[in-house]
Amino acid sequence: MNGEETAFTCPHCWESQALTLDPQQTDTFVQDCAVCCNPIEFTPLRDDDGLVVGVDVTAE
Numbered sequence: 001m002n003g004e005e006t007a008f009t010c011p012h013c014w015e016s017q018a019l020t021l022d023p024q025q026t027d028t029f030v031q032d033c034a035v036c037c038n039p040i041e042f043t044p045l046r047d048d049d050g051l052v053v054g055v056d057v058t059a060e
């Protein structure tokens with residue numbers, strides 16, 4: 001499942017962007033938006049098998 005991409009919308013500038021999911025990254029992490037440079041908090045979403053299938057985003 002390495003290199004799976006998901007789309008998210010920046011909570012600051014509302015630009016739709018792609019993010020490469022890391023299946024090992026299951027904790028919330030913060031990354032700056034590539035467009036507006038504001039920090040975005042990503043919460044990985046996992047399916048019933050524990051695989052990271054997407055992210056929930058909130059403004060940091």
Ligand SMILES: [Zn+2]
Pocket residue numbers: 010011012013014015033034035036037038
């Ligand atoms: Zn942004």
